[in-house]
Amino acid sequence: xxxxxxxxxxxxxxxxxxxxxxxxxxxxxxxxxxxxxxxxxxxxxxxxxxxxxxxxxxxxxxxxxxxxxxxxxxxxxxxxxxxxxxxxxxxxxxxxxxxxxxxxxxxxxxxxxxxxxxxxxxxxxxxxxxxxxxxxxxxxxxxxxxxxxxxxxxxxxxxxxxxxxxxxxxxxxxxxxxxxxxxxxxxxxxxxxxxxxxxxxxxxxxxxxxxxxxxxxxxxxxxxxxxxxxxxxxxxxxxxxxxxxxxxxxxxxxxxxxxxxxxxxxxxxxxxxxxxxxxxxxxxxxxxxxxxxxxxxxxxxxxxxxxxxxxxxxxxxxxxxxxxxxxxxxxxxxxxxxxxxxxxxxxxxxxxxxxxxxxxxxxxxxxxxxxxxxxxxxxxxxxxxxxxxxx
Ligand code: PMP
Ligand code: GLU
Numbered sequence: 001x002x003x004x005x006x007x008x009x010x011x012x013x014x015x016x017x018x019x020x021x022x023x024x025x026x027x028x029x030x031x032x033x034x035x036x037x038x039x040x041x042x043x044x045x046x047x048x049x050x051x052x053x054x055x056x057x058x059x060x061x062x063x064x065x066x067x068x069x070x071x072x073x074x075x076x077x078x079x080x081x082x083x084x085x086x087x088x089x090x091x092x093x094x095x096x097x098x099x100x101x102x103x104x105x106x107x108x109x110x111x112x113x114x115x116x117x118x119x120x121x122x123x124x125x126x127x128x129x130x131x132x133x134x135x136x137x138x139x140x141x142x143x144x145x146x147x148x149x150x151x152x153x154x155x156x157x158x159x160x161x162x163x164x165x166x167x168x169x170x171x172x173x174x175x176x177x178x179x180x181x182x183x184x185x186x187x188x189x190x191x192x193x194x195x196x197x198x199x200x201x202x203x204x205x206x207x208x209x210x211x212x213x214x215x216x217x218x219x220x221x222x223x224x225x226x227x228x229x230x231x232x233x234x235x236x237x238x239x240x241x242x243x244x245x246x247x248x249x250x251x252x253x254x255x256x257x258x259x260x261x262x263x264x265x266x267x268x269x270x271x272x273x274x275x276x277x278x279x280x281x282x283x284x285x286x287x288x289x290x291x292x293x294x295x296x297x298x299x300x301x302x303x304x305x306x307x308x309x310x311x312x313x314x315x316x317x318x319x320x321x322x323x324x325x326x327x328x329x330x331x332x333x334x335x336x337x338x339x340x341x342x343x344x345x346x347x348x349x350x351x352x353x354x355x356x357x358x359x360x361x362x363x364x365x366x367x368x369x370x371x372x373x374x375x376x377x378x379x380x381x382x383x384x385x386x387x388x389x390x391x
Contacts, residue, residue: 010128014359022353033380035368036353038172038321040238042293044275045286048237051278055271064267067258068094068246072273075280076246080229083218087248093257094276096268098202098232098245099125101257105198105228105247106133106164108256115162117195119150120361121323123172127361130166138162139361144314144325148174152185156193165195169216170203173323173360173367175316177211180219187219190226196253197227202245203319205236205287208295211317217249228253235320236287237279242272294320297370297377304381305368308388320371323357327364332391339363350387352380 018036025032043049055061067073073089080087095101102125110116112134118126119140127137140158142148148171159165167186169178178186190197199216207213217224232245245268247257261267298316305313305324313324330337336345339356343366346352357365370377 006132009131011359013128014124015355018353018355021347025347025351030351032347032351032353033376033383034353035370035372035376035380036355038235038319038369038371039240040235040290040320040371041373042238042286042290044239044242045237045279045282047282048239048275048279051282052242052271052275055274060270060274062270064270064273066262066267067092068268069270069273069277072277072280075277077248079280080215080248083214085215085218085224085229091248091251091254093247093254093261094268094273095232095245095247095257095261096265097234097243098200098230100243100265101230101232101245101247102126102166102198102200103129103133104257104260105230105249105253106130106135106166107260108253109133109164109196109198110135114164116164116166117155117159117162118166118361119155119168121148121171121174121357121365122166122361123168123200124355124359126166126168135164142174142176144312147314147317148176148323149178149182150186152189155186155189159189159193159195162193162195165190165197166200167197167216168200168203170201170207170213170318172203172319173321173355173357173362173365175319175321175323177207177213177318179212180214183214183216183219183223187216187223191220191222195226197223199227199229201229201231202235204231206291206294206320207318208291208298209317213318225250233276233279237276238290239272239275239279242269242275244268244272244276294370297372297374298322300374301368301370301377301381304377304385308381308385310388320369322368322370323360323362323365324368325365326388329388329391336391339366342366346384346387350383352383352387354384 228249
């Protein structure tokens with residue numbers, strides 16, 4: 001049966017495809033060390049799990065308001081007060097994960113052919129989400145020598161006539177963190193070109209080395225008025241399976257997203273909403289411990305990668321990914337001439353799962369997640385070194 005053109009023009013998520021392939025190989029008895037999935041290996045904090053159990057016992061198991069329970073919307077709005085941002089709970093929409101908030105924002109904003117600036121390397125889902133919503137992605141290139149930060153000149157060059165900038169301040173896959181000065185310069189260009197900004201802040205709390213991070217709308221009053229801020233609990237609170245994200249922003253756009261949600265998912269899972277409330281308002285010490293562990297793992301992974309001749313890698317300051325450049329190995333063996341064939345051979349022959357850079361718009365790189373055990377990092381980088389040496 002023929003599916004819609006809308007569906008035909010997109011690919012399945014490359015990151016989720018790798019998660020499925022890794023599970024398949026493991027089920028078949030293969031020993032796979034995985035650096036593929038971008039999800040914390042920590043359990044969801046115990047106070048959060050207890051809040052979910054309480055919610056179930058108290059019968060909080062029915063439909064909620066489309067926008068989410070008011071207690072959670074208040075807590076989400078309040079969580080941005082330290083950044084100097086004031087949001088009304090009426091301008092908050094709780095969604096089924098940040099991914100769905102991004103999707104809803106694009107669906108609420110785009111008409112056929114509207115252009116959306118996507119800085120590359122980008123998270124795999126951005127271009128396909130834009131296409132499903134009827135838009136056309138236009139790529140702004142970020143360079144390794146700039147720490148993969150978006151340069152205002154590049155935004156100005158590609159952004160003329162575009163409607164939206166899809167911005168990921170702490171970036172998947174590069175781990176780039178934009179300083180307040182970077183954000184202010186980007187915000188000026190957005191004002192000049194009259195771009196609406198969707199700012200994906202899902203890694204907002206995962207920054208290292210004392211790096212300063214503030215959400216994009218905090219850059220200026222104008223930035224706040226033109227931005228839909230998207231985030232959620234998946235990464236910060238090790239809650240990927242609970243599916244809670246959110247969007248905050250101008251009431252027209254949030255209202256449009258709410259209307260779409262009322263006709264699609266209705267509301268995010270009620271029990272998960274109460275768990276997310278506890279995550280935001282309860283004790284935060286487990287979060288600090290996770291951030292410290294991520295920084296140690298990052299340092300170890302980067303040090304081991306640097307020791308491999310031919311790999312070019314910088315230390316990222318945020319998220320939990322490393323994006324080493326590996327094109328020096330292309331062509332060393334027949335059949336391994338790009339990031340896809342290299343990643344496939346690495347998985348098949350060495351049992352190491354990494355995502356090729358190609359679906360991130362980084363064809364000379366591979367992405368490794370360090371949200372995994374330190375022992376796996378040690379053993380995995382050893383296998384990677386042996387494999388690359390054999391080419
Ligand atoms: N944005 C980025 C950049 C991500 O890496 C992810 C990863 N899942 C998401 C959004 C979506 O997060 P969620 O699990 O809340 O849908
Ligand atoms: N965002 C994570 C990643 O990039 C999880 C998988 C997904 O949602 O794409 O690996």
